[in-house]
């Protein structure tokens with residue numbers, strides 16, 4: 522089994538000196554910081570995303586006021602940041618081994634990015650262990666390019682690389698930016714790709730859920746949320762999801778389907794503007810609360 526090193530409780534997700542978070546052996550959920558920044562094309566800074574989320578999480582209450590549960594004793598551990606040197610496929614492989622090892626321990630992995638190109642690595646490990654896996658993608662962008670700026674592993678190709686696994690399906694929510702080729706690819710593969718566009722918000726969480734089968738991998742690109750709410754991302758897009766509707770979707774997803782792993786990617790912190798970092802930390806906390814208390 523892969524050797525995994527844990528951060529001390531006060532440096533880990535939700536940790537501080539007064540909170541008793543879990544060590545790895547008793548962890549039910551494990552946060553995996555993955556500060557990958559290799560193919561950003563516009564705003565930089567995703568390498569600082571995981572650390573900003575960990576630091577902001579120390580300000581988040583462990584009591585979940587909606588579910589009435591305390592995450593302080595819920596069994597959450599945090600790994601040391603994954604090494605991100607080398608090529609994107611090398612980082613994906615490292616992440617796949619880590620995520621696979623956590624799944625083999627029976628833990629729920631939550632990967633903190635880092636750029637979206639990490640996702641195919643994590644999804645590969647999950648798909649090997651959970652046949653029939655599908656991906657729920659929350660994102661502004663389709664990420665279905667065959668290649669972008671000469672790089673087939675760019676963040677703009679993350680869902681396309683997931684779909685290299687012929688058994689996989691992707692449902693995208695909040696999508697509002699894609700190329701003509703991506704639109705064509707989605708239209709030509711309706712069995713494998715389904716988009717709920719942000720425009721007009723004509724769908725409900727229930728309609729999204731009706732297209733989703735278990736087991737599910739949740740890939741949450743923070744630019745899926747509206748850029749007025751979360752400006753600290755590499756490619757901020759207007760017209761995105763707001764807080765309550767994001768939670769409505771996640772709540773229904775975790776309640777009614779088996780979500781086996783998740784990632785939260787593309788935070789690019791803006792110095793002096795902590796609101797985005799805090800939102801990301803709060804969203805990660807909600808994902809863990811739903812994951813640990815929806816069964």
Ligand SMILES: [Mn+2]
Pocket residue numbers: 637660661662664676679742
């Ligand atoms: Mn994306």
